[in-house]
Amino acid sequence: MADSEDIPESTVHNILEQDTLKWVFVGGKGGVGKTTCSSIISMLLARVRPSVLIISTDPAHNLSDAFQQRFTKTPTLVYGFKNLYAMEVDPSVDNDEFGMEGMDSLFSDLANAIPGIDEAMSFGEMLKLVQTMDYSCIVFDTAPTGHTLRLLQFPATLEKGLEKMMSLKSKFGGLLSQVTRIFGVEDEFGEDAIIGRLEGMKNVIEQVNKQFKDPDLTTFVCVCIPEFLSLYETERLVQELTKFEIDTHNIIINQVLFDDEDVESKLLKARMRMQQKYLDQFFMLYDDFHITKLPLLPEEVTGVEALKRFSRHFITPYQPSLEKGTVEEVEQRLSRLKEQLAEAEVELEKL
Numbered sequence: 001m002a003d004s005e006d007i008p009e010s011t012v013h014n015i016l017e018q019d020t021l022k023w024v025f026v027g028g029k030g031g032v033g034k035t036t037c038s039s040i041i042s043m044l045l046a047r048v049r050p051s052v053l054i055i056s057t058d059p060a061h062n063l064s065d066a067f068q069q070r071f072t073k074t075p076t077l078v079y080g081f082k083n084l085y086a087m088e089v090d091p092s093v094d095n096d097e098f099g100m101e102g103m104d105s106l107f108s109d110l111a112n113a114i115p116g117i118d119e120a121m122s123f124g125e126m127l128k129l130v131q132t133m134d135y136s137c138i139v140f141d142t143a144p145t146g147h148t149l150r151l152l153q154f155p156a157t158l159e160k161g162l163e164k165m166m167s168l169k170s171k172f173g174g175l176l177s178q179v180t181r182i183f184g185v186e187d188e189f190g191e192d193a194i195i196g197r198l199e200g201m202k203n204v205i206e207q208v209n210k211q212f213k214d215p216d217l218t219t220f221v222c223v224c225i226p227e228f229l230s231l232y233e234t235e236r237l238v239q240e241l242t243k244f245e246i247d248t249h250n251i252i253i254n255q256v257l258f259d260d261e262d263v264e265s266k267l268l269k270a271r272m273r274m275q276q277k278y279l280d281q282f283f284m285l286y287d288d289f290h291i292t293k294l295p296l297l298p299e300e301v302t303g304v305e306a307l308k309r310f311s312r313h314f315i316t317p318y319q320p321s322l323e324k325g326t327v328e329e330v331e332q333r334l335s336r337l338k339e340q341l342a343e344a345e346v347e348l349e350k351l
């Protein structure tokens with residue numbers, strides 16, 4: 001094809017080749033294959049990078065299921081790898097390990113006053129921690145769409161928290177610190193300490209957010225399936241990411257019914273036709289994206305071996321059924337020609 005060079009390659013090679021990348025987010029609707037895809041991307045990155053960390057920010061942790069290995073809040077080496085680590089954190093939990101102890105009452109008051117601030121704080125603490133760890137690349141297996149986008153709003157949430165604290169402080173002057181003293185809260189856990197913490201956190205988050213908005217450092221991989229709702233959600237996600245100025249140029253379409261076996265089932269054939277309709281729309285809408293198609297397997301993709309086997313579809317483009325369609329069309333045309341030829345021969349014989 002003359003214009004084939006203009007079409008982005010249908011693999012995730014671009015991610016593996018972009019050696020400046022530090023943060024890779026993988027997100028999409030529930031159950032479409034985010035954990036499977038982020039696990040495989042982290043495994044592929046581990047081949048070309050000195051060290052890779054995969055983090056699940058989904059409260060329903062499933063990295064442990066994918067790798068069939070138990071993970072915790074501390075990065076743990078994945079079995080069979082020398083440079084791939086995994087950790088599971090829950091941004092919605094007020095993590096004492098992140099240094100929240102002693103601030104409980106004031107902090108929970110604050111948390112109640114500003115929705116999302118506790119989540120923002122623990123996400124911030126986690127990022128602070130991860131930044132000191134010096135991984136070459138960090139892959140995020142995010143929670144379903146809405147949740148992911150909330151993570152990206154955390155700097156704004158923290159800013160709001162800070163403003164609220166400041167206005168409280170100016171309104172009530174020393175009253176607040178008197179109250180905290182009366183209730184036995186030490187100065188180090190008082191309002192100044194909280195404001196200090198919020199400010200410190202804001203700096204970390206702002207710094208990281210700047211990195212998230214830098215396409216050299218960060219990209220977002222959208223995972224979906226070839227169905228109407230998923231197409232719709234992907235478009236919403238892409239638009240939100242654009243709003244947050246976060247780079248995205250990879251879409252992974254999972255659970256594609258491969259048309260390379262002779263399928264007898266009417267149901268499957270109908271599903272394939274439906275999928276093809278949405279696949280076409282994906283390719284039309286996102287012609288500047290790398291679109292990787294993954295087959296629907298008869299079994300789950302769990303365990304390092306299964307993930308490794310499945311990873312070949314991330315680096316070798318799937319032969320589109322379109323090509324097969326073309327072959328079928330040619331065959332149809334050929335058989336039609338043969339029929340015409342036979343008819344012509346009959347006519348000839350008549351003469």
Ligand SMILES: Nc1ncnc2c1ncn2[C@@H]1O[C@H](COP(=O)(O)OP(=O)(O)OP(=O)(O)O)[C@@H](O)[C@H]1O
Pocket residue numbers: 029030031032033034035036037058062143144254255256294295296297298299300301302
């Ligand atoms: N192409 C596929 N063929 C067959 N099974 C698959 C495929 N992709 C993923 N799976 C399986 O489907 C299940 C869901 O996949 P996965 O956990 O990756 O989705 P998810 O988007 O992370 O889900 P959640 O939103 O619940 O976190 C898993 O059991 C996984 O092994």
Ligand SMILES: [Mg+2]
Pocket residue numbers: 034035036058062141
């Ligand atoms: Mg998951």
